[in-house]
Amino acid sequence: MRASPPGLKTRARRGGGRPTIADVASLAGVAAITVSRALRDPERVSEDLRRQIQRAVDELGYVPDPNARALASAQAEVFGVLVPSLTNNVFAEVVRGIYDGLSDSSFRIQIGHTHYSGLEEERLLQIFLSQRPAALIVSGIDQTPTARRLLEKAGCPVVQIMEIGSDPVDMMVGFSHFEAGRTAVQHLVDAGYRRIGFLGARMDPRSQRRLAGYRAAVEAAGLFDRRLVTTTPVPSSVSLGRELFRDALAKVPALDAVFCNNDDIALGVLFECHRASIAVPDKIGIAGFNDLDMMQVAFPSVTSVMTHRYEIGCLSVAMAREAVAGSGPERRVVDLGFELIRRESTFRPATAGTRSKA
Amino acid sequence: MRASPPGLKTRARRGGGRPTIADVASLAGVAAITVSRALRDPERVSEDLRRQIQRAVDELGYVPDPNARALASAQAEVFGVLVPSLTNNVFAEVVRGIYDGLSDSSFRIQIGHTHYSGLEEERLLQIFLSQRPAALIVSGIDQTPTARRLLEKAGCPVVQIMEIGSDPVDMMVGFSHFEAGRTAVQHLVDAGYRRIGFLGARMDPRSQRRLAGYRAAVEAAGLFDRRLVTTTPVPSSVSLGRELFRDALAKVPALDAVFCNNDDIALGVLFECHRASIAVPDKIGIAGFNDLDMMQVAFPSVTSVMTHRYEIGCLSVAMAREAVAGSGPERRVVDLGFELIRRESTFRPATAGTRSKA
DNA sequence: TTGTATGCGTTATCAA
DNA sequence: TTGATAACGCATACAA
Numbered sequence: 104m105r106a107s108p109p110g111l112k113t114r115a116r117r118g119g120g121r122p123t124i125a126d127v128a129s130l131a132g133v134a135a136i137t138v139s140r141a142l143r144d145p146e147r148v149s150e151d152l153r154r155q156i157q158r159a160v161d162e163l164g165y166v167p168d169p170n171a172r173a174l175a176s177a178q179a180e181v182f183g184v185l186v187p188s189l190t191n192n193v194f195a196e197v198v199r200g201i202y203d204g205l206s207d208s209s210f211r212i213q214i215g216h217t218h219y220s221g222l223e224e225e226r227l228l229q230i231f232l233s234q235r236p237a238a239l240i241v242s243g244i245d246q247t248p249t250a251r252r253l254l255e256k257a258g259c260p261v262v263q264i265m266e267i268g269s270d271p272v273d274m275m276v277g278f279s280h281f282e283a284g285r286t287a288v289q290h291l292v293d294a295g296y297r298r299i300g301f302l303g304a305r306m307d308p309r310s311q312r313r314l315a316g317y318r319a320a321v322e323a324a325g326l327f328d329r330r331l332v333t334t335t336p337v338p339s340s341v342s343l344g345r346e347l348f349r350d351a352l353a354k355v356p357a358l359d360a361v362f363c364n365n366d367d368i369a370l371g372v373l374f375e376c377h378r379a380s381i382a383v384p385d386k387i388g389i390a391g392f393n394d395l396d397m398m399q400v401a402f403p404s405v406t407s408v409m410t411h412r413y414e415i416g417c418l419s420v421a422m423a424r425e426a427v428a429g430s431g432p433e434r435r436v437v438d439l440g441f442e443l444i445r446r447e448s449t450f451r452p453a454t455a456g457t458r459s460k461a
Numbered sequence: 462m463r464a465s466p467p468g469l470k471t472r473a474r475r476g477g478g479r480p481t482i483a484d485v486a487s488l489a490g491v492a493a494i495t496v497s498r499a500l501r502d503p504e505r506v507s508e509d510l511r512r513q514i515q516r517a518v519d520e521l522g523y524v525p526d527p528n529a530r531a532l533a534s535a536q537a538e539v540f541g542v543l544v545p546s547l548t549n550n551v552f553a554e555v556v557r558g559i560y561d562g563l564s565d566s567s568f569r570i571q572i573g574h575t576h577y578s579g580l581e582e583e584r585l586l587q588i589f590l591s592q593r594p595a596a597l598i599v600s601g602i603d604q605t606p607t608a609r610r611l612l613e614k615a616g617c618p619v620v621q622i623m624e625i626g627s628d629p630v631d632m633m634v635g636f637s638h639f640e641a642g643r644t645a646v647q648h649l650v651d652a653g654y655r656r657i658g659f660l661g662a663r664m665d666p667r668s669q670r671r672l673a674g675y676r677a678a679v680e681a682a683g684l685f686d687r688r689l690v691t692t693t694p695v696p697s698s699v700s701l702g703r704e705l706f707r708d709a710l711a712k713v714p715a716l717d718a719v720f721c722n723n724d725d726i727a728l729g730v731l732f733e734c735h736r737a738s739i740a741v742p743d744k745i746g747i748a749g750f751n752d753l754d755m756m757q758v759a760f761p762s763v764t765s766v767m768t769h770r771y772e773i774g775c776l777s778v779a780m781a782r783e784a785v786a787g788s789g790p791e792r793r794v795v796d797l798g799f800e801l802i803r804r805e806s807t808f809r810p811a812t813a814g815t816r817s818k819a
Numbered sequence: 820t821t822g823t824a825t826g827c828g829t830t831a832t833c834a835a
Numbered sequence: 836t837t838g839a840t841a842a843c844g845c846a847t848a849c850a851a
Contacts, residue, residue, distance in 0.1 A: 123843090123844055123845085124844065124845060125844080125845095133821080133822090134821070134822050134823080135822095135844090135845075135846095136821080136822065136823085136845090136846075137820090137821060137822075139845065139846060140820095140821090140846095143846090147820075147821095148820075148821085149820065149821090152820090152821085166587065166590075166591040167591065167844085167845080168532070168591060168592075168843085168844055168845070169591060169592055170528050170531035170532045170537060170592060170593075170843085170844080170845095171532050171827090171843070171844035171845045171846090172844080172845055172846075173827095173845090174526070174528045174529050174532050174826095174827050174828065174829085174843085174844080174845075175826080175827055175844075175845040175846040175847075176827085176845080176846055176847080177827070177846095177847095179528060188557075189547060189553050189556060189557060189560075190550065190553045190554060190557050192548065192550070192553075195547050195548045195550075195553055196548060198547060199546075199547060199548050199574075202547075202574055211571060212571075212572070213569060213570075213571065214570070214572065216557075216560055229524065230524075232524075233524040233525070233526065233527060234526075234527055234528060235528075340754050341754050341755040341758045342754055342755075342757060342758045344758075367755075370758075371755075371758055374755075374758050374759050374760045375758075375760075377735070377760035378760040396698050396699050396700055397699040397700075397725075397728060397729075400699045400700045400702075400703050400729055400732050400733075401732055402732045402733075402735040402736040481827095481828055481829085482828065482829065482830095483828080491837080491838085492837070492838045492839075493828090493829080493830090493838095494829090494830075494831090494837080494838065494839085495836090495837060495838075497829065497830060498830095498836095498837090501830090505836075505837095506836075506837085507836065507837090510836090510837085525828085525829075526827085526828055526829070528827090528828080528829090529827070529830085529843090530828080530829055530830075531829090531843095532827090532828080532829070532830090532842095532843050532844065532845085533828075533829040533830035533831075533842080533843055534829075534830055534831080534843085535830095535831095535843070
C-alpha cells in the first residue's frame with residue numbers, strides 16, 4: 104500500500120544524526136531494551152553486557168534523549184518549582200537548595216515565577232502539568248481552589264514550602280511565620296520598647312501572618328495601636344524601608360522600635376536613622392526578618408529572625424525524591440523553625456518597665 | 462504474529478488518559494495533522510476548521526504534550542540558560558529579564574548553575590544539548606575550548622551575555638568590564654584620592670577585567686602600588702567586604718579610597734567605616750559596582766557603576782528569538798554600556814592635587 | 820537475564 | 836488547504 108517500493112532506502116532520517124539507543128545496541132551486540140536497562144538500572148543487566156554497553160556508549164558519545172524518554176515513560180525527569188520571584192534573595196536561596204538537592208540526579212528543574220499571583224500560579228501549574236513532571240514544589244499554602252485541585256490530581260508528589268499548615272496537599276516543609284513574627288516582637292517588648300511599629304511591604308500571605316504575630320505580641324503586652332502599623336502592597340526594597348519608616352515616624356513621633364517585614368526594610372530604616380541622627384538602639388530599636396549576611400555586619404548590627412531557606416529547599420527535594428522512589432518520607436509535614444538572632448540594634452540593658460520573662 | 466487476536470481491544474493506554482491530538486481531531490471531524498497546524502500556525506488552516514478545532518480543544522481541555530512535540534520536531538521549546546549563580550543578585554536580575562522576555566511565548570527556560578566552573582559549564586552544556594534546545598544563553602566569554610566547540614555546533618542560536626568581546630560564538634550582549642572599572646577609578650582619581658585600593662572577591666574573569674581597568678586608571682595617574690590590591694577567591698559577601706577592607710588598611714594605613722568589586726563589598730566597607738569612625742568620603746572614598754538599590758539609600762550614599770543587567774536579559778532573549786524565527790538580528794554584538802553614578806561616598810569638592818579633566 | 824513487539828503523542832514528508 | 840503515512844527515540848508489556 105505504500106507508494107515507494109519497500110526495502111529501498113526509506114525517507115531521510117529526521118533526527119540530527121545523533122547516535123540513538125539502537126546504534127549503541129547494535130555496536131554492543133544486544134537489544135535496545137538492554138541498553139535502556141543498563142543505563143537506568145544497571146543491577147538488572149549482567150556485568151559482562153554492562154561493560155560492553157558502556158564501551159559502546161563511550162565510543163559513540165551516546166546521550167539519551169530526555170524527550171523520547173519522557174514520551175515513552177509518560178513521565179518527565181523534571182521537578183517543577185513555583186516561586187513568587189527569584190530576585191527576592193530568600194527564594195533565590197530556596198532555589199539554590201533545590202538545585203543542590205538534585206545535583207546528583209538527572210532530574211531537571213523548571214522554575215516558574217508566580218509574581219505573587221494566584222492566577223499566574225494556576226496558569227503555570229497547568230503548563231507544568233502538561234509535561235508530567237516527576238514532582239512539584241510550590242511556595243506557600245494559599246493556593247486558589249483551582250490550583251489546589253490541580254495539585255491534588257497532579258499524579259506526582261507535591262511539596263508546599265516556606266510555610267506549614269494543617270491541611271497539606273501532600274507534603275510540607277517550612278515554619279510558622281506567625282510564631283516568627285510574634286517571637287521577634289516579644290523580644291522588642293522584653294527589651295523595654297513600648298511604641299513598637301510594624302513596617303511591611305508587599306504583604307503577601309506570609310507577611311500577613313508575620314503581621315498577625317506582631318499583633319498578638321503587642322496586644323498581649325497591651326501595646327497595640329493601629330497607627331503603629333505601616334504597610335504597602337509595593338514590592339520590598341531598601342529605599343522603601345526608608346519611606347515606610349518616615350511615614351511611620353510622621354504618624355507616631357514617639358515610635359521607639361520597629362519590626363520590619365524583612366531585612367531590606369530594616370536596612371532602609373537603619374540608614375535613615377544614620378542620616379537623621381536617630382540613635383539605634385537607644386531612640387529606636389530595629390528588628391528585621393531573614394537574617395541576611397549584612398545584618399551581622401551592619402553598624403549597629405541588626406537583630407533579625409534567621410530562617411532556614413536553603414535547608415527548606417534541600418529538604419523539600421529530599422522528601423519529594425523519597426516519594427518519587429516509592430517510599431513515602433516518614434513525616435509529611437516538617438517544621439524547620441527559625442531562630443531569633445539578637446544584636447546591637449535592640450540591645451537596651453536594664454530598661455525600666457521591662458517585663459521579666461518566665 | 463501477535464499473541465492476541467488483532468482488532469480486539471488493544472493494550473490499555475499507557476498515558477494518563479489525557480486527551481490527545483487525535484481526540485481533538487475526531488471530535489472536530491478533521492485529521493490530527495490539521496489540528497496540529499491549527500494550533501501552531503493558524504494562518505495555514507481555513508477559518509471554518511480553525512473555529513471547529515478551537516471548540517474541540519476547549520471542550521476537551523486539550524493541552525499539547527511538549528515531550529511528544531519535541532520528539533517529533535527534534536526541537537524542544539526550551540531556552541537553555543547558563544549562569545554562575547542565582548543567589549548573586551546580578552544574575553538574578555539577568556534571569557528575570559530572560560523570563561520576562563519569554564513570558565509571551567511558550568518557550569520554557571532551563572537554568573544551569575556553573576558555579577563559576579568551566580568544567581561544570583561543559584557538563585551542563587552537554588546535558589542541555591541533549592534536549593535540542595531552541596536557543597542557548599551563556600554567561601561570559603571565557604568558555605573552555607571544549608565548551609566553545611559544543612556551542613559552535615549546537616545547531617541553535619547562542620548568546621553570550623554580560624560581556625562583549627571580539628570573537629563571539631554567535632551573538633553577544635553585555636558591556637566592557639575593563640572600561641567600567643577604569644571609569645570608576647578615574648573618577649576616584651579625579652576626586653583627588655591618591656592611595657586608591659582595589660577590593661575584590663571571587664575574581665572571576667569579569668572581576669579580573671575590572672581589576673585590569675582599575676590598574677590602567679591608577680597607572681595612568683602614576684598611583685599604582687601592588688600593595689593596594691586586595692583580592693580573594695572566596696565568594697563575595699558583605700562580611701567579606703569588611704575583612705578585605707581591614708586587610709587593606711593593615712597593609713596600607715594611608716589608604717584613602719577603595720574601588721570595590723561589587724556593592725556587597727562596598728557595603729561592608731561602609732559599615733566598617735561607621736564602626737571604626739572613619740569619615741566617608743573625607744578619610745576614605747568608596748566606589749562600588751552594580752548600583753544595587755541600597756547604594757542610593759546608604760548613608761552616606763555610595764558611588765557605584767550602574768549596569769543594565771535586566772536589559773541584558775531581555776535583549777539577549779529578543780535577539781535569540783529573532784534568530785530562532787529565521788531573521789537574524791541586525792547587530793550580533795551589542796554593547797549596553799554602563800553608567801557611573803556619583804554619590805556622597807566620593808564627594809570631595811576642590812581637593813588639592815586634583816587632575817583636571819580634558 | 821534478555822529479547823520481541825508495540826505504543827507514547829506529535830510533526831515532517833509527501834500526495835491529493 | 837487538507838490528509839495518509841511514517842518517523843522521532845525510547846520504555847512498557849509480555850514472552851522466552
